[in-house]
Amino acid sequence: MxxxxxxxxxxxxxxxxxxxxxxxxxxxxxxxxxxxxxIMEEGAKNLVFDFSELTYLNSKSIGYIxxxxxxxxxxxxxxxxxGAKENIFDILDVVGLTNIVxxxxxxxxxxxTV
Amino acid sequence: xxxxxxxxxxxDYRNIVPLRDLxxxxxxxxxxxxxxxxxxxxxxxxxxxxxxxxxxxxxSEVILEIFADENAIKIACHDQGHGNTLKADExxxxxxxxxxxxxxxxxxxxxxxxxxADEFDLTDRQGGGITVTATVKK
Numbered sequence: 001m002x003x004x005x006x007x008x009x010x011x012x013x014x015x016x017x018x019x020x021x022x023x024x025x026x027x028x029x030x031x032x033x034x035x036x037x038x039i040m041e042e043g044a045k046n047l048v049f050d051f052s053e054l055t056y057l058n059s060k061s062i063g064y065i066x067x068x069x070x071x072x073x074x075x076x077x078x079x080x081x082x083g084a085k086e087n088i089f090d091i092l093d094v095v096g097l098t099n100i101v102x103x104x105x106x107x108x109x110x111x112x113t114v
Numbered sequence: 115x116x117x118x119x120x121x122x123x124x125x126d127y128r129n130i131v132p133l134r135d136l137x138x139x140x141x142x143x144x145x146x147x148x149x150x151x152x153x154x155x156x157x158x159x160x161x162x163x164x165x166x167x168x169x170x171x172x173x174s175e176v177i178l179e180i181f182a183d184e185n186a187i188k189i190a191c192h193d194q195g196h197g198n199t200l201k202a203d204e205x206x207x208x209x210x211x212x213x214x215x216x217x218x219x220x221x222x223x224x225x226x227x228x229x230x231a232d233e234f235d236l237t238d239r240q241g242g243g244i245t246v247t248a249t250v251k252k
Contacts, residue, residue: 002131026127026163058159059222070216087152094229095221 001027014045023056045077046114052083080110119180125170134159153230160222161191161246169193188249195243202236
């Protein structure tokens with residue numbers, strides 16, 4: 001099982017900041033996804049994912065990100081990703097997700113985007 | 115330096131984590147760039163996950179081979195075809211279909227492996243199962 005920690009905090013009213021540390025893959029994504037869906041159900045309009053400590057991501061995890069993005073945008077909100085490492089950006093880019101998810105470098109930039 | 119590995123593992127996703135890391139480290143040792151080494155890590159992860167999900171049952175085994183030299187690294191992943199009745203040509207046909215940006219599945223071989231590998235193919239195994247091969251050149 002790959003190690004992953006997701007911590008959440010309120011960044012702005014209606015905007016939750018989720019910090020991912022570790023690796024997301026087949027061995028842990030289903031369990032971790034439940035936390036994200038719960039935060040969405042609790043009323044977060046926007047989600048900001050801090051990926052600065054996320055070291056690996058695979059296609060199944062990307063499928064969940066696509067689903068979260070779709071659900072958030074259907075409610076008029078935004079999904080923003082902060083600080084993706086080069087390999088994470090690379091894989092998000094190759095599947096086209098960088099075209100539909102806002103990618104920024106810092107929390108301050110994310111605040112201005114949502 | 116030529117390096118060849120052949121690893122047989124039970125079809126369980128947890129066994130794939132160290133194998134994708136092995137592919138990354140082999141690539142680094144052979145002098146591949148950080149980006150290409152990461153691509154190898156993703157390729158091994160995606161093809162092995164596919165073999166477990168679509169070509170295996172709980173008691174199945176998957177074989178991963180890695181052939182590395184200074185110019186290229188080729189990986190071959192063989193499943194036993196348990197649970198999958200599709201032939202390689204039918205899967206290749208499916209892989210040519212587009213995936214909507216918001217789809218929850220279907221990006222592994224179709225988008226990631228195809229993009230990261232310089233050569234990519236699927237073939238039928240004698241006796242059942244599929245072999246996926248992918249090569250990354252330095």
